[in-house]
Amino acid sequence: MPSITIENLTFSYPDCSSPALYEVNLTIEAGEFIVITGATGAGKSTLLRCINGVIPHFQPGTLQGNVWLDRATPSGRVPVARVSAPQLARFIGSVFDDPEGQIVSPIVEEEIAFGLENTGVDPAQMDDRIAKALADCGISHLRHRATSSLSGGQKQRVAIAAVLALAPKILVLDEPTSELDPDGTEAVLKVLFELNKNHGITIIIAEQKVTLLAPLCDRLVLLEKGRIALQGPPRKVFMHPYIFAKLGVELPAPARLAHALVQAGVLPPLDSPDAPPIPLTVEEAFTLSRQLL
Amino acid sequence: MPAKLTGRPLIEVRQLKHIYRSGGEALKGIALTIDAGEMIAVVGRNGAGKTTLTKHFNGLLRPTTGTVLLDGQDTAKLPVAQLARTVGYVFQNPDHQIFHERLFDEIAFGPRNLGLRGDELTTRVDSALKAVDLTDYRDRDPGELSRGQRKRAALASVLAMETAVIILDEPTSGQDYQESEQIMAILQELNRRGHTIIFITHDMELVQEHACRVLLIDDGKLVIDSPPRELFRQEQALTSAGLRLPPTAELEQRLAAFGIHSDAGTVEALAASIARRSSQITARDSFKENCSGGAAACQ
Amino acid sequence: MSVSIEYIPTGSPVHRLHALTKLIFALAVLTISMLLSQPLPLLLLFFSLLGIAALASVSQEILSAVKGLLKVAFFLALLQVFFYPEGTVLFAPIPSLPGLSVTDQGIIFGISMALRMMVIVTSFLLFLTTTPARSTVLSLVEYLKVPYDYAFLFITALRFIPTFLEEVRLIGQAQEARAHDFSGGGPLARLKTIFPLALPLVMISLQRAERMAMAMETRGFGLPGRTYYRTEKPGAVDIMVIVALLSAVAAAVLLRF
Ligand SMILES: Nc1ncnc2c1ncn2[C@@H]1O[C@H](COP(=O)(O)OP(=O)(O)OP(=O)(O)O)[C@@H](O)[C@H]1O
Ligand SMILES: Nc1ncnc2c1ncn2[C@@H]1O[C@H](COP(=O)(O)OP(=O)(O)O)[C@@H](O)[C@H]1O
Ligand SMILES: [Mg+2]
Ligand SMILES: [Mg+2]
Numbered sequence: 001m002p003s004i005t006i007e008n009l010t011f012s013y014p015d016c017s018s019p020a021l022y023e024v025n026l027t028i029e030a031g032e033f034i035v036i037t038g039a040t041g042a043g044k045s046t047l048l049r050c051i052n053g054v055i056p057h058f059q060p061g062t063l064q065g066n067v068w069l070d071r072a073t074p075s076g077r078v079p080v081a082r083v084s085a086p087q088l089a090r091f092i093g094s095v096f097d098d099p100e101g102q103i104v105s106p107i108v109e110e111e112i113a114f115g116l117e118n119t120g121v122d123p124a125q126m127d128d129r130i131a132k133a134l135a136d137c138g139i140s141h142l143r144h145r146a147t148s149s150l151s152g153g154q155k156q157r158v159a160i161a162a163v164l165a166l167a168p169k170i171l172v173l174d175e176p177t178s179e180l181d182p183d184g185t186e187a188v189l190k191v192l193f194e195l196n197k198n199h200g201i202t203i204i205i206a207e208q209k210v211t212l213l214a215p216l217c218d219r220l221v222l223l224e225k226g227r228i229a230l231q232g233p234p235r236k237v238f239m240h241p242y243i244f245a246k247l248g249v250e251l252p253a254p255a256r257l258a259h260a261l262v263q264a265g266v267l268p269p270l271d272s273p274d275a276p277p278i279p280l281t282v283e284e285a286f287t288l289s290r291q292l293l
Numbered sequence: 294m295p296a297k298l299t300g301r302p303l304i305e306v307r308q309l310k311h312i313y314r315s316g317g318e319a320l321k322g323i324a325l326t327i328d329a330g331e332m333i334a335v336v337g338r339n340g341a342g343k344t345t346l347t348k349h350f351n352g353l354l355r356p357t358t359g360t361v362l363l364d365g366q367d368t369a370k371l372p373v374a375q376l377a378r379t380v381g382y383v384f385q386n387p388d389h390q391i392f393h394e395r396l397f398d399e400i401a402f403g404p405r406n407l408g409l410r411g412d413e414l415t416t417r418v419d420s421a422l423k424a425v426d427l428t429d430y431r432d433r434d435p436g437e438l439s440r441g442q443r444k445r446a447a448l449a450s451v452l453a454m455e456t457a458v459i460i461l462d463e464p465t466s467g468q469d470y471q472e473s474e475q476i477m478a479i480l481q482e483l484n485r486r487g488h489t490i491i492f493i494t495h496d497m498e499l500v501q502e503h504a505c506r507v508l509l510i511d512d513g514k515l516v517i518d519s520p521p522r523e524l525f526r527q528e529q530a531l532t533s534a535g536l537r538l539p540p541t542a543e544l545e546q547r548l549a550a551f552g553i554h555s556d557a558g559t560v561e562a563l564a565a566s567i568a569r570r571s572s573q574i575t576a577r578d579s580f581k582e583n584c585s586g587g588a589a590a591c592q
Numbered sequence: 593m594s595v596s597i598e599y600i601p602t603g604s605p606v607h608r609l610h611a612l613t614k615l616i617f618a619l620a621v622l623t624i625s626m627l628l629s630q631p632l633p634l635l636l637l638f639f640s641l642l643g644i645a646a647l648a649s650v651s652q653e654i655l656s657a658v659k660g661l662l663k664v665a666f667f668l669a670l671l672q673v674f675f676y677p678e679g680t681v682l683f684a685p686i687p688s689l690p691g692l693s694v695t696d697q698g699i700i701f702g703i704s705m706a707l708r709m710m711v712i713v714t715s716f717l718l719f720l721t722t723t724p725a726r727s728t729v730l731s732l733v734e735y736l737k738v739p740y741d742y743a744f745l746f747i748t749a750l751r752f753i754p755t756f757l758e759e760v761r762l763i764g765q766a767q768e769a770r771a772h773d774f775s776g777g778g779p780l781a782r783l784k785t786i787f788p789l790a791l792p793l794v795m796i797s798l799q800r801a802e803r804m805a806m807a808m809e810t811r812g813f814g815l816p817g818r819t820y821y822r823t824e825k826p827g828a829v830d831i832m833v834i835v836a837l838l839s840a841v842a843a844a845v846l847l848r849f
Contacts, residue, residue: 039469040441058806089812097467100386101803104748106599110726113821118812126821146598148755149313152385152463153339153495166811178466179385181338181495183535208469211540248471253540253560260564266571282543289544289563292571293551353765377771388799389759390766392791402788403770436795450770 003030003202004051004170005077008065011046011055020046022226023065030071030169031200033193035213038223039248044206045097045174047223050080051204052094052172057085090119093168095176097206099156108134108150108158109143115166133165136191138184153179160188164195170202171195177209185209189216211252214238215280222247238278239270254278254285266292301365302326303458303489304350309359311345311513319345321513322359327491329457332484334504334521335493338535341510343493344385347460350491351380378407381456385463387440387447396427396435396446403454421453424479441468448476452483459483461492465499477503497539501525501558509534598753600721606648610826611727612735613833614719620837621715625708627844631700634707641714650721657717658710665706672702730823740818748804756797763792 006026012019021043028034036044049055050067063081069091070077080088096102105111112130121129134140137157142150147158156179163171171192177185193216195201207213214220214234222230222237224247230237238255245251251259258278261267268275279285304327311320319342327333335343348354349361352368361368368376381403384390393399400418409417422428425445430438435446444467451459461480465473477499484490494500500507500521507524509517511534517524524531525542538546545555545563552570555562601607606614621637628634645654679697686692725747732743764774767788774785808814826834 040467040472041439052810054806054810057809058802085806085809086812086814089810089815092810094810096803096807098803101800102807104804104808106725110821114808114813115811117819117821118815120815120817120819123819123821123823130821144601148758151340151344157339162811175467179339179463179495181341181535182497182537183532184339185495186537248469250470253544256560257544257564260561261567263561264564264568266564266568282540282547285540285544286547289548289553289567290551292567293553348765351769353769372773372775373765373768374771374773377769380769382766382769384762384766384769386762388796389763389792390770390788392788392795402772406771406773454770 003032003070004028004204005068005070006050006065007068009047009050009067010064011050011061013046013059013061016061018226020226021050024226024228026221026228026231028202028204030202031196032219033196033203033217034205034219034221035210035217036204036206036221036223037208037210037249038229041225042223042247043226044223046226048094048172048174048204048206052092053080053083053085053088054094056081086118089115089166089168091168092170092172093163093166095160095163095171095173097174097178099152099159099179102159103147103155103162106146106148108139108145108147111147111158112162112165115162119166129165129167133161136164136187137161138187153181153184156180157184157188164191167199168201170204173203173205175206175208177207185212189213192216208249210250211254214252214255222249234280235278238280252280254280254282257285258288261288261292302362303329303364305362305365306346306349307360307362309346309349309361310357311342311349311354312357313345319513320349323510323513323515325508325515325518327489329489330484330487331506332480332490332504333492333506333508334500335491335508335510336495336497336500336536337510337516341534342513343510344462345513346510347462347491347493348382350458350460351382352376353382374406377403377454377456379456380458380460381451381454383448383451383459383461383464385466387443390447390450391435391443394434394436396422396430396433396438399435399446400450400453403450407454417453417455421449424452424482425449426475441472444468445472445476448479452479456488458489458491461490463493463495465494465496473499495536497525497537498541501539501542509536511535598721599724600650600653601724602649604648604650604722606644606718606722609722609833610731610824610830611723612731612826613830614723615728615731616834616837618715618719620841622712623841624844625711627848628708629704631703631707634704634711638707638711638714641711641718645714645718648718648722650718653721654714654717658714661710661713665710668709669702669706672705673698676701727824730820734820734823741814744813759793759796760789763789763796766792 006024009021009024010019011021024047036047038044049059055061056063067080068077069080069083103111105114109130112133113126116126116129131140134143137160139154139157139161142154147155150158156176160176177188180188189212192203192205196203205213210220217234219231220234220237221228222243229247230240230243238251241251241259255278258267258270262269270278276288279288306323306325309320309323310318312318323346335347337343345354349356349368350363352371352373355369363376363379391399393402397418400421401414404414404417422431425448427442427445427449435443438446448464464476468476480490480492481503504521507517507519507521508515509524516534517527517530525538528538531538541558541560548563553563553566555566625634625637628637642654645651673694674692676695676698679695681693681695684693729743729747732738733740768774772788
């Protein structure tokens, strides 16, 4: 299973005075589920583009440092920049932040088949894989629809299904649920979680919806102006509400409740040894509250 | 301000159906009225028909059957450019409208079409720029802005027209938390000044915090039309329409059984209520303890 | 104007034919119409195309396109009628300009030319409305040995027409919603009113082209060893139709020379 090592990565878009990423170091283990968040313009998309090879294969700019794809080939690690984009598609699946721009086929099922055909999947398997990907994204009923006639959220689901069908080892997703309804968001995140847990697929996702992702992920990375401001397991990261406030990222409600309970004097400070763990879900927040009553 | 005291609704939708040429029936008979000065959220799953419905309010789409009246007039009989004097519409994708090389001109496009010139125009544009916090970019090329900023520019270009009604299709998607709050604050302020605001969203927390009325659309039909609090009480209807309670509301409902109430609908208010309850309980317990000689004796 | 050049799935017998058959059909009609020089056979050919359109249940779309074409055909005919030099002069509108006279052969030539244009366009519209783009790509690649990349790019260009039209509609709506009036004034003013539509369209299309390349390659476009989902083989009916078409072309050649 390949993992990713980012070393001293600095990237500037052409004609931009300040770099969009500045000396970023990050190691992503195979099988990890990692969430990247931060205000708009913090550099989330840029970081993902460096991982999935869009930088430098499609996006010009000045790139320093390296993104290594470890154990992808028998010969050890290779820089992403040296693997051609179609070759990378064998390891990494990418969902971009603009779902309309990534649909290339006139009919939904052809869109899902496109990547399967390119990567040489046996046609006998295609029907099953297409059906599964569509079902996972809750759009089986759209299979024969024209892609140009779909609503915004429906297009986004098609874009995700097309990448899920490829079953890549690493999934890189840039705000994939921005236009999805809560049901669709939950369904897609659940599929990602299962791929991660049951098949060891590495998930790297940029999202604003931290509340929904916190219970699912191993690690949360907060970016601020191209640098990593804070990273760690969600419960650790949520210890620092003031950093969230400073970066303009919303602290999830369950964690906020814990901090408010400390303020109200009914919980000991969260970093003290007898403090309960910070709740990540409504369920956990509810249990914590019950214990106080 | 536009709130005319005629007693008749500002927007009246009667038995509205819409069939797309290639996509089947998107709206299956919708009836509703909207009064001047309301702040309304439109919610529903992907493909439910939210965009299709709201595009009828300013004639961008024409009913297949049924009628939509704007201030008593049939929208099907009036040109969109004229309806645009009353109803502004901010599209989901800002790139569908931006074409000027200077942000100022982009924002001035709508008001100019309404016949504004000179100082009045400049004032309008500058105050719209200020409202969306883009004054610094006034003379820059809008193409250089980030997508979040372009989205606010698109909003400003409709704000500057000062229409009585403003419709926004997912104004906060792709925005971060702060930007979303900023946009909603602008809308709230406009609403306070008498504008009717209709916004489409998937973010139930925004609905909870900012809307006075919610329209829940599912499968081309209006399923629920109520204030947010009432909608959130009908969890069954909500989930079967593809939506979820916002976490705070869910927590609040589950804690209600234990006498916890959040008056402000915030986590902080919940915590305060929990603290009050728990101090009552501790007081009672310690009273018991004092009287009967320790916790062990209670059991 | 609503000229449909999209695939319209009606499931008719014509739709069930193999893409290769329909491609050969369009090319055969093209060849035959070039070989025919008299209005009557061309008219017959044209009506038989309309018959096929009815069989394929796409008459409505084809007829609305034909209506649009009539104007163009009329101009084409007029041009030929006035500038055709040979034949007996029937009528000279401006005596001092003998080049501008109307001759008997000119009339026949003009009408044939217009009909030929209608026949060719209609046959290709028939092809496009009854054949999914993807089947065309596959038959080009498999039977005519066109490299996949080119065939795909060609068809992708076609596939963008509906998306493009949708985009035109949305941009038009967005500007109208800002009280822009597209219908204003004389020709020059008209031209100016188009800017708010044209500029965003160009920018979005450029952006889109860039992103498309990215979306395709990051999903493995260009890797060797491509497979194909649902390849269709020509059936017995296809073979019969192809044989009939080739004989018709041969007959037309023999008749002509
Ligand atoms: N141009 C079109 N042609 C054909 N069908 C369409 C078109 N636009 C939308 N539809 C269909 O009409 C239905 C309603 O679409 P609409 O865009 O109103 O949904 P929505 O509620 O806004 O969804 P979303 O939350 O995904 O934006 C959907 O099934 C959609 O696929
Ligand atoms: N294509 C681009 N050209 C120039 N600058 C860009 C481009 N994309 C992003 N940037 C700039 O790089 C910075 C980081 O942006 P981005 O990675 O898109 O952030 P995020 O995804 O966190 O919103 C921002 O300052 C943004 O303006
Ligand atoms: Mg981004
Ligand atoms: Mg929509």
